[in-house]
Amino acid sequence: MPQELDPGSTIFFHLTIDGESLGTFNTCEGLSSSVEIHQHQEGGNNGFVWQLPSRVTFSNITLTRPLTPDTSKVAAWISSVTTGIHRPTAQIAALRADGSLVARWGLIDVLPVNWRGPSLNPESPAVATETLEITHHGFTDAGAA
Template identity: 70%
Template sequence: MTTKKDPGSTVFFRLTIDGQSLGSFNGCDGLAAQVDIEQREEGGNNGHVWQLPSRVRHSNVRLTRPLTEETTRVMAWISSVATGIKRPTAQIEALRADGSLVARWGLLDVVPVSWTGPTLDPNSPAVATEVLEIAHHGFTS
């Protein structure tokens, strides 16, 4: 009898840029694509309106995690943009707590959009977190 892994178990996300690990994140949102549709009405054909795909839009991806020493890798990547824009390929892997792979997304032509560090307030005992936002030009396998 084979054991089925629970897809709803705790998942974390590992980000690599051109094979260089930027560490693990506990939150990931924005993995989405939207196809713009143009509607065309054909003369003499009143039965329907043609729905034609045009552009594909990809939303920015936001990754969050508690502040770690891996932040320096993220800052180095963001700083590298100042010396010239290079659009590498990224991989985001969703992993279970035991490290087994749930899913993988390849992102084409990635560029950092923003990084937000923690709010350091002694009156707030919350975990110090960081948010990395990246833009891309599409998915790859």
């Protein structure tokens, strides 16, 4: 009898941009979308107000991890924006400690918007971390990213 895996236990997140790995991250925040609603009051119909969908918006995604050699890949991707904007597809995979997949999200038209490197202070030693913030134009089939 196969052992059931805990469906919600994610340990790390793997980020790929156009199929190229940018490494794994410990945290991933901002995987969300919302639909703006337009309220329309129909004349003569006082029983309710129409709730009509108008625009879908997607929040920025923030990924954080301890400093790794993959930082140079992130820096190269950010530097490429200065030579011309290319908005690739991306994929974020939520993985368990054993590397098995929990969930995967494909992202359309990804662009890096913020990167923060480590604070290096010998008076308060801590793990050197980096944070990458990306924006996108929506979700896609995760297998296609």
